[in-house]
Structure formats: C-alpha cells, structure tokens
Amino acid sequence: MARGHAQRAIAVLGRMNEPGDEARAAHEDVGRHAAGLRLDQLITVGGEEPGYLQLAARAAGAKAVHLPDQDTTLRLPRSTLRAGDVVLVNASPGARLLRVPGREPFPGVQCVRNPLSPQLTGHP
Incomplete structure (x- = not known):
C-alpha cells in the first residue's frame, strides 16, 4: 500500500465467504500475507474466520x-x-464490512475499499 512519509497504513479486514470448506486455511494465509506487508496496524472484524x-x-x-x-x-x-x-477496508461483498448509509466509517481518514484484492490476499 503506497503512502506518504507521515501516513500510517491500516487494514480493516472481515470475513471472506468464498473459500467454503477451506475458510480457516484461507483466512490464515491472508493473515500471514498481511503480516508481510508491514502494515502499521491490522484490524480484523467479526466472527471466527477473521x-x-x-x-x-x-x-x-x-x-x-x-x-x-x-x-x-x-x-x-x-x-x-x-x-x-x-485505511484499506476489505471483506467479501456479502459481509458489508463498515458500510454505513449516509456517512464515512472513519471521518477524516482516507478509506480505500478493495474487494479481496490480489495485492492483499496474495492470490490472483
């Protein structure tokens, strides 16, 4: 994630619905990959898989x-x-992660929504 010198990169990640029976392994893979991105903070939201x-x-x-x-x-x-x-906000579309009608989830903070990007997950 490109950022300026004083900017911090934070990812807020939720559940991926797509992996099915491989959900645990897929979420663990994304966690290991996210660690390699050297984010300033990783926040996972909801349920067992995140x-x-x-x-x-x-x-x-x-x-x-x-x-x-x-x-x-x-x-x-x-x-x-x-x-x-x-802040990168990412989850399966069905998770509706941090979608608040009529307002930004974190006022004053740049939020980027990118549904399951290969850059984050490490998978094409």
Whole structure:
C-alpha cells in the first residue's frame, strides 16, 4: 500500500465467504500475507474466520487486533486512527464490512475499499 512519509497504513479486514470448506486455511494465509506487508496496524472484524486471520498475522509478527463486530470497529478511538491515515477496508461483498448509509466509517481518514484484492490476499 503506497503512502506518504507521515501516513500510517491500516487494514480493516472481515470475513471472506468464498473459500467454503477451506475458510480457516484461507483466512490464515491472508493473515500471514498481511503480516508481510508491514502494515502499521491490522484490524480484523467479526466472527471466527477473521479471528484466524488475526492469529496468523500476529504469529507472523504483525501488530494485529480482532474486534467482535462492526459497531465496536466504528467506535475506534482517535488514538487508533488519526487524520492522514490510509485505511484499506476489505471483506467479501456479502459481509458489508463498515458500510454505513449516509456517512464515512472513519471521518477524516482516507478509506480505500478493495474487494479481496490480489495485492492483499496474495492470490490472483
């Protein structure tokens, strides 16, 4: 993720619906790959599968936290997000991660939505 000198890169990742029976392994793969991107912060949201992603990312050396749901994520304190940050929001379209009608999820922060990009997942 390209960023300026003072910008922090943060990824907020949710559940991938596509892997089916391979969901755990797929989420763990994305977690390990995300760790290699040297993000300033990785935040996973909701359910069991994003929890696997977070655990794999932490095991690979990433600064990663898992939040239980979107409401908790939308209340991220200003100590976590600040003006100038670039936040990638990514999950399966059906997860509707951080889609809030009529408002940006994190005012003052640049959010980039990129559904399951190969750059993040490591898979074409």
